[in-house]
Amino acid sequence: MEIAFFIITALLTIGAAVAMVLSHNAVHSALWLVLNFFGVAVLYLLLNAPFLAMVQITVYAGAIMVLFLFVIMLLGSEQGQEEVNGLPWQTPVALVMGLLLVVMAGYALFFPGTPVPTTQTPNEIGAPDILARKLFSTYLLPFEITSVLLLVALIGAVVLTMKSREGDRV
Amino acid sequence: MNFLLSLIVWLPLLGALVVLFAPGLSDHTAKRVALVWSLAVFVLSLPLIPGLGVFDGARAELQLVERVPWISAFGVDYFLAVDGISIWLVLLTTFLTPITILSTFDAINTRVRAFEAFMLALQTGMLGVFLAQDLFLFYIFWEFTLVPMYFLIGIWGGARRIYATVKFFLYTFAASVLMLLAIIALYVLWGQNSFSLPDMVQAIRNNQFVLDQNLGRWLFLAFFAAFAVKVPLWPFHSWLPDAHTEAPTPGSVILAGVLLKLGGYGFIRFNLQLFPEASRFFAPAIGVLAVIGIIYGAWIAYAQTDIKKLVAYSSVSHMGFVVLGIFALNPIGIHGAILQMVNHGISTGALFLIVGMIYERRHSREIDAFGGLWRVMPVYTFLSLLIIMSSIGLPALNGFVGEATIMFGTFSSPFLGWEFAAFGLIGVILAAVYLLWMFRRVMMGDVTEATAKMRDISRLELSMLIPLVALILLIGLYPTPFFRAMNESVTALANGLGPVLAAR
């Protein structure tokens, strides 16, 4: 039962990802990506990580993708940004290499040289309170640094997009 | 007094900073400050003269040792010391620098402060090379000398200065990188987490650190490349004439006077001490290169029309003697080589000075632009003659003492022999040919309209040449104190090269 649910979600996620890459319209791409993010969020739930699933939806599917859509609209570059192709031969190479990567990963996963310990009984490790305790004790410093990082990113984004005055074009 | 060496090494760099950054320093005073500063360094180095109590010439081991851990993770020490091999080269450096700076009084008129700063910084680098006993520290000083020289030629040089500097820099740098590789290889192979040269040499002599024969030879060659380019040994010499022709007079003086000696010193200190077996193996081959260089440099010097180029090629020839003496691998040869390095520094430095003096007056270095200087500039010509004769190797002057000692070493060396000495002596004949040929055309002959107006040597110029000439005579007539101070160290070195060599 669970495995069936996993397979459906996985296929949905993969399908959304493929569609994202193949779409000619950037807006479509963004929407496919949102779908993909939802799929991943569902998988997080399956993995006993409910808090992360929520974060995934709010931050990724919500904030980040909205930002993407904003920019796409702002630049008006939904379509027609693909005329110039400097590396026409790169697509087949990329596909072959990608396939190679998947095969390699699969081989390594399912025919491991050393036996892998079996999956342990899941605990409620993904509960928000457990995460929060960990985050605010052991990982306090990284957490604080992350906040600084966000602030810097914020300022950086503002500075970069500010209209430069005449005469000092970058 | 155990910080004396550090003081001598770092004081010039401090001087460089002062000259460069002191507010409100005019060009005129900058020259004087640099001069006084370098003189102070010279005075500080005077106690090093063997026999004055600080440095004991009768001891073979390193003296005035300063050793402080520096980068302890890699076992790098700040390790300065001096022994009989380096003592005269250190004194040569501190002695020549004030004279060189004196020569900037006339020769340099643009960006004076930067020039003086580079000169002083260069002095730090050169002294560091002679004094560092830690391979890593040595390498740093070694490369550091490149930088000021690069700018000295590149900014104040002649018309083709960019070509000359780039060539000089790349050539020496490329070769030095090989040396760096060898240094790292030695460090790794030894596995004692130390770059200390004396310790490594000690381990090699006690067979605690045994290098594979083939590997030892390769590492020898890596060191050899760096030093051979610097010396420069034929056929690695082609950067030298370009660098010399383009460099301003003070640059040439310091280049010929001290920088070339870094190579010869490196041969003795590193190749001979670290790789006795490879030294014995390669000695004949290097001897052949040296002899070719002696004759080739002299021969080609004869065809030059530019006086400075002539002197530059003569350097190739003369430094060939130094290499020959070193790779005689016996005490006499090495004695001669070390003294000859000092001699060459004095004589060729002086030669570049005298060339610079007439260049200042005539703004030409073409031999054909001169004639009859003996008549219009008698004092100048008298001193020039003395210096030229010293370069030719006239007995009673310094050049002869060095060359003859080298020849004796070469002849009696089990690795070289009479053929090498005979060909070396041909170089001595040729030295007379090209230098007298130059003398005949520049100093002798009729006074032309252009040369008639040339005034004789000024007091300033006299003050540059007099100390050099005094040393030329002193070393020529009484070189014994110079030899005695290096005797013990050189004998110990030769003993390390193998039992065969201790005898002669």
Add this chain to the structure above:
Amino acid sequence: MEETLFTLIPAIIVLPLLGALINTFLIRDGRRAGMVASLACGAAFVVGLAAFALLAGLPHEEQTHIDLTLWQWIDAGPLDVPFGFLFDPLSAVMVLLITGVGSLIHVFSIGYMAHDARPVRYFVYLNLFVAAMLILVLANNYLLLFLGWEGVGLCSYLLIGHSFERKEARYASMKAFVMNRIGDFGLMLALLALFQHFGSLNYGVIFPRAAELAGQQINWVLGPTALASAIAFCMLIGVSGKSAQIPLWTWLPDAMAGPTPASALIHAATMVTSGVYLIVRSHSIFLQTQAISNLTVYVGVATAFVAASIAIGQYDIKRVLAFSTVSQLGFMVAAAGMGAYTAAIFHLLTHGVFKALLFLGAGSVIHGAHDVQDMRRMGGLRSAMPTTFLTYMAGTLALSGIPIWAGFFSKDEIIGSAFHGTRFGTYPVSGTILIITAALTAFYMARQVSLVFLGQQRDTSYHAHESEPIMTIPLWILAVGSTIAGIINFPGLHFLDHFLEPVFEVGHAVQEPLEFNIPLAIITVVLALAAGWVAYQVYGKRQWKKTFRDPLARYLGVFFEGFEQRWYADDVYDTMVVRPFKATASFLSRILDPLGIDGLVNGAAWLVGFGGRGLRRAQTGYVRSYTLVFFLGVIAVLGYFGFATVR
């Protein structure tokens, strides 16, 4: 007594050195400089005389042990050379010759150089020369001898180039120095070999052990050779350079471009004889090798003959004397090669006196004739310069080997040795050639006297005058010397033989003093007189025009042309050595160095640049292609680890 000598010997050298220093730094006036220089040299002579007297007073066996070291000159590990002097009978006579003749020449120079542009410099060189020459003969080891050897070479260079405005002076000075250097090359090589064997360069170490050299075999250019031969051969090269022997003789005639008194001192009386001195000093080495001693004789005889023949064909008054000097040096070298060392030194001494006289006489003529040197423009100067003529005649007779004059005795001893035999055997052919050469000597000297002093003045454009007393007095003294100097080794008395005996005892080279060979002497003298008479008949009787061609040219044809052109030796050297040398230098400098060696360097630089241009094309600027490469790298790394773990 020895202590006194120990103070006197350095003084001999220091005095002329002091003169040179004073003149360099304090004196600006030519005449005063001359006084100082003469005084310095004269004082050295007086001191030398005192030292000589002291030495003569010592017991026989102690005379070779006056050895003093002033200081350690070179002390480089095993190489240990003192700055030390050895005052033995051989050095003593050399010192007297150098300072004695030197003083007279100094005095003469005061007058001769009165109108020179740079008299002070001249006297400095002259003093310096005397000092260097004294070091050469007084040294107690070979390296110090070499110092003097090259020192005199330098002074010779400076004096020849004294009037450097003249082209021939410039070229001659350099030629002299370089040719001497080629000779020094040989000498230095000999020193190296000596040191290699003995571990020392001191005479005191080498000579007693010289016999070892004969046994040692070495492999070198000439194949397996006795070490003694190799060393002696190398020394012979040095001798050939310094004493102007074949093949390095061409510099000496050119050296006449220097002031005449300098030629008298350096290129006649003293410096050029130092090669002979070297052989005599090293007799214990030469005695070990018959082959090279023979070679020395042949070189000497050949030089003597060739130079004498050239002297016949010269018109320049100094040139004749120069070739005569070369010829006489050949006599000495031949004698030294035969092992007739005393004879060589005897001739060296007498020749020093009478050749100095002849040169000074020539100088007086040139001075009086207002710098005319071409003998064809002279003639009849006897009346204008009676003193010069008389003294010149004394020199001529001495040189021609006419009895009672000095040259007769010394030359005869050499020829006598050739026939009488030495430890190397007899040299009859060489002896015969030497007799012919002696006749040629008489011929060219008679020719010279006839052309210069006899007959009528051919070129009347100048008014010849006798020189001032300061020049004629030295001439008189030397003339007296030339007349009576034979006494120093007069047959039957053998002063010199006995005096030098201790020196040769070291190498066991003492020979029975040669007794006078009357038939031989008669033959020689008759031949010389006949040659002189013929020359007088040819040149002294007729009135020639001032640009005449020598009458002998008619009879001797190409041979005379050879005489005139010095047997084309200079041209041969020019084509075979000088030109190829210059061409190679130009080739090296224009082609090999910039295109070959530097070409390799720049080629390497170009190669790097080329590779860089190639690699630059990989930098497409497309971020996606960089990513692809990155991705490939990731796959490669993953693959590597994957396989590593699977295995």
Add this chain to the structure above:
Amino acid sequence: MVPTEYYVLLSTVLFTIGVIGVLTRRSALVVFMSVELMLNSANLALVAFSRQWNHVDGQILTFFVITVAAAEVAVGLALLVGIFRTRRTTNVDEVNTMRG
């Protein structure tokens, strides 16, 4: 319970798709999205391993990745806007001034 291998394989597949997107698409925006996809696939693997070892650190790391991704997107999109302003394009193949 779904084995961890399946999650990791899924993560690999998503990552590969992201890579292919980066390598083949020229629109800077889509390239950007593909990068986000790759980040997500990595997160998925992290969470899966977190469950495998019953350890919360994997989730914490994922949390941080998400935060950094947010910052990155902000700056990255700002850069894109800047590029678009000067070059009037978001085609990465036209931004090749670094060409050697």
